[in-house]
Amino acid sequence: MLKNLKVILMIIMIALAGLTGCSSQPEPPIKLIANSWIGYSPLFYAKEKGWLKPLNIELSTVVSLGESIMTYKTGHFNGLAGTQYEFAKLQKQNANLVPIIMFDRSNGGDMVMSNLSINSLKKTTESVDVYLEINSINSAVFKDFIKAHELENKTFNFINKDPLKTLAQIKQSPITQPLIIVTYSPYNFELSKHGLNIIASTKNIEDILVVDALYVKKSCLTEHKAHFIKLKQLINQAIQDLHTNPRDYYEKVKPYLENSSYEEFSASLNQIEWLNSELSEPLIKKLNHTSFPIRDLL
Amino acid sequence: MLSTQRFFLGLLAIIMLSLYATFITYYLSEQQTKADLITEEIHLTLSETGYLISTSFDSLSGIQSFKSLLNRKVAQSNLISSMILAQGTTILLSTDPSIKTLPSRLDSITTFSNISAQKLLQSPTFEITIETFSQNKVMPLTLLLKVNDYAFANYFSKTRIQYISTLVIPTLLVTLSLWAILHFLLMKPLVELKKYAYYSKRPPSKFKIKELEAIRSSLVQTFDRLEKEQKALYTSARTDELSGLPNRNHLNERLNWLIEESSRSKSEFAYLFIDLDNFKNINDTLGHDIGDELLMMIAGIMQEVIRDYDIIARVGGDEFVVVLSQYQNHIELNHIIQRIIAKLSEIHTVGTYPVRTSASIGVAFYPKDGIDSRTLLKNSDIAMYEAKKSGKNQIHYFTESLHQTILAEVELENDLRSALQNQEFELYYQPKVDIASGKIIGAESLVRWHHPTKGMISPLQFIPIAEQTGLMIELGEWILHQALQQQQKWQELYQTDLLLSINISAVQFGYVQFFSNFQSLCNQFDLDLKLIDI
Structure with a gap:
């Protein structure tokens, strides 16, 4: 009798263990999106190094910031990398996001390119085609550009395209009329090969502040704060590796940066200012002035 | 529950x-x-x-x-x-x-x-x-x-159809199958076991479940043993251990039943208290073993003598009770009792000893002498002592007048048997005269008995006895033979056509061979049947 009872109990325990094993689903990953941008390369580096897997973080890459927003809106992501512009746009739609890790400040990384010089643009009477991703930081950059160079009265024909499509179109069609392209690194390198020059950038447009950060849902931050703290440490490690061995870093992140050359990659690095360490007081003031929340930064 | x-x-x-x-x-x-x-x-x-x-x-x-x-x-x-x-x-x-x-x-x-x-x-x-x-x-x-x-x-x-077809219906079918399996293998056997445990009748057939089968088998064995023990107890409680005859308990059971039956049918039965004469002497002289063996032998003898439906029991050391019912009359009853006495009076060989026994029998009648077993026992016991007092080896009926009547009837029956053998009967022919002509037109044959010691005995006395004892057939045959022979003689001698009347008992008409015998007698004497009036 006792023996039978033991056997029954054993069977029940095995069944329960089996059920528990079957029913214990893996924890859903923390899903993040980032587009091709030199400032987000520490994320790509971390992914390539296999650092994200232990943190259960999945990183998806898209072409442009606009695509980032659209993809994030599908509801399957916990966060995205972007500028303060995308952050503000999503917050307006009750996205309940919070910036947790600062990547960089664009210091020439966002730029205005043209086949004409600024003076030529001022003089031209023709309508100027402006290629930009309207639904992104491009609009802010361009707005500041025309304001800074008093080009408000010019006739612009806005063409809403993401940087990759813009590049594709420029490659296919020869430039025959005045043209402005608002873009960012690394797309500028390929464009410069087709007769387009940087006529302004975040380096010389003083009014504009473009910072890149990682934004996540508040609930996700609360739930996985330890993971994000670790991620922050890994990003610091990636930037340190970049400084230590830029060549190796480049090889890892190259596929995410439209396969730009090492030289282009190095040039891109000069167009940003890393913000992974302490923020400077002036920057903090500026960020506060633009109502960019920095209280939850890790 | x-x-x-x-x-x-x-x-x-x-x-x-x-x-x-x-x-x-x-x-x-x-x-x-x-x-x-x-x-x-x-x-x-x-x-x-x-x-x-x-x-x-x-x-x-x-x-x-x-x-x-x-x-x-x-x-x-x-x-x-x-x-x-x-x-x-x-x-x-x-x-x-x-x-x-x-x-x-x-x-x-x-x-x-x-x-x-x-x-x-x-x-x-x-x-x-x-x-x-x-x-x-x-x-x-x-x-x-x-x-x-x-x-x-x-x-x-x-999805709904898939769920119904793959989960709902199969589950229902499995549940029903499970119910059927449980019903046939577990519940039904349990109900059968419960019934069997309650009533201990009709043991269920073998079960498929090992434990249930073990319980069933144990119950069957237990109930079988109990039944055997119960039967043994019942038998021992109702049977005399020595003789194997029913004991007083069993006697009372059967007697009570018979009393009820007789009460309903308003019939009589005889309660015989039988006591062996001088049995103490046998015990004292030959020993108790011989005494016991003799008792067993006596029990066997009495069982042989009585009929299947009669009751016999041993109620004491050398005391037996026999209850006789369904007898035609006291004469028949007396015959049975006499047979018992006669059988008991024979010399029996017990072991190596020839032993002569006899018994005194007291008889009480239901309902005349008692309507319950206790009274019948008491009164038959009294009658038995009367028999002992009268010299043992005899019967005594509890009611003295009845005792005398039965003895007289028995004596008359015995005399009647002797009379037939000794030709003590005579036929008288009483003429029938036509008053108008004064001529004899016929005669009625009338039987008369000349008893050697008692003289002429009236047919009113012996005819009923003859009818009761069955002697009427023989007597009637004799009367018929005599009457027909006489008619033949008259015809041969006087060539008369007198009508001869012969009285025939109802008992004779009930006799199957009466008509064939009558026919053969008529043929024997070559008589015209018109001259015979029965």
């Missing part, structure tokens, strides 16, 4: 309901998962389409360029019925020309989470707002998607 049947019924009901509850939960969960997947798919379709439109939009004039995109999306998905692109309330593009107006925004789904399957089955319209840009000006457009009602209903009903 809960019966096994109800217990198992409840158990199976709980199991089945639990399973069904699980199935329903799982079913609803799966439906919701499907709903979530569909919602997600629709959301992705809308987002992707919206993004494509948003990034490729130049101006409203070129809006038609997106028609192929919408048509393609609708064509590629079975779940989508139509897609509409609108600005405000104006429909810019529609894959379904029949749609002329937009549905109310209240009826549209704009948030894509927690949409139930029921909601999806209500043919909702999903919509998102997309930002397009005319130059650098934002131009919000609405992208709507109507679902395919038929595909949705079919999609969800398929």
Whole structure:
């Protein structure tokens, strides 16, 4: 009798263990999106190094910031990398996001390119085609550009395209009329090969502040704060590796940066200012002035 | 208290309901998962389409360029019925020309989470707002998607049918099968065991379940043993150990039954108290073993003598009771008793000893001498002592007058038998005279008995005895023979045609050979039957 009872109990325990094993689903990953941008390369580096897997973080890459927003809106992501512009746009739609890790400040990384010089643009009477991703930081950059160079009265024909499509179109069609392209690194390198020059950038447009950060849902931050703290440490490690061995870093992140050359990659690095360490007081003031929340930064 | 049947019924009901509850939960969960997947798919379709439109939009004039995109999306998905692109309330593009107006925004789904399957089955319209840009000006457009009602209903009903066919019905069948198995292998045997345990009759046939079969087998063995022991106890409680005859208890049982029966039929029976004469001497001289052996022998003798339906019991050391019923009359009764006395009076060889025994018998009649077993025993015992006092080895009836009457009848019967042998009967012929003519016209034969010591005995005395003892047949034959012979003589001597009347007893008419015997006598004497009056 006792023996039978033991056997029954054993069977029940095995069944329960089996059920528990079957029913214990893996924890859903923390899903993040980032587009091709030199400032987000520490994320790509971390992914390539296999650092994200232990943190259960999945990183998806898209072409442009606009695509980032659209993809994030599908509801399957916990966060995205972007500028303060995308952050503000999503917050307006009750996205309940919070910036947790600062990547960089664009210091020439966002730029205005043209086949004409600024003076030529001022003089031209023709309508100027402006290629930009309207639904992104491009609009802010361009707005500041025309304001800074008093080009408000010019006739612009806005063409809403993401940087990759813009590049594709420029490659296919020869430039025959005045043209402005608002873009960012690394797309500028390929464009410069087709007769387009940087006529302004975040380096010389003083009014504009473009910072890149990682934004996540508040609930996700609360739930996985330890993971994000670790991620922050890994990003610091990636930037340190970049400084230590830029060549190796480049090889890892190259596929995410439209396969730009090492030289282009190095040039891109000069167009940003890393913000992974302490923020400077002036920057903090500026960020506060633009109502960019920095209280939850890790 | 809960019966096994109800217990198992409840158990199976709980199991089945639990399973069904699980199935329903799982079913609803799966439906919701499907709903979530569909919602997600629709959301992705809308987002992707919206993004494509948003990034490729130049101006409203070129809006038609997106028609192929919408048509393609609708064509590629079975779940989508139509897609509409609108600005405000104006429909810019529609894959379904029949749609002329937009549905109310209240009826549209704009948030894509927690949409139930029921909601999806209500043919909702999903919509998102997309930002397009005319130059650098934002131009919000609405992208709507109507679902395919038929595909949705079919999609969800398929799951329902699958659940019913793969889970609900098989579960029901399994439960019913389980019930049948439990019923036949467990519950029915238990009920049979319960009945058997209660009534200990009709043991159930072998069971399939080992433990139940062990219980059944044990019960059968136990009840068999109990029955045997009960029978043995019953027998020993009602049987005299030495003689094997019924004891006083058994006697009383049967006697009570007989009293009831006789009370209903208003009939009589005789209660005989038999005591062996001088049995003490046998015990004292030959020993108790011989005495016991003799008692056993006497019991056997008496059982041989009495009839099957008579009652015999040993009620004391050398005391026996015999209850005789269904006798025709006291003479027949007396014959039976006499047979007992005669048999007991023979010399018996017990061991190596020749032993002569005799018995004194006291007789009491129900209901005349007693209407219960105790009174009958007491009175027959008294009568037995009377027999002892009268010299043993004889019968004595409890009522003195009856005793005398029976003795007289028995004596008369014995005399009657002797009379037939000794030809003590005579036939007298009483003439019948025609008063008008004074002539003799016939004669009536009348039997008369000249007893050697008692003289002439009236037919009124002996005819009833002859009828009771069966001697009437023989006497009647003799009378008939004598009368017919006399008629023949008269005819030979006097050539008369006198009519001879012969009295025939009713007992004779009941005798099967009467007519054939009468016929043969008539033939023997060659008589004209017209001259015989019976």
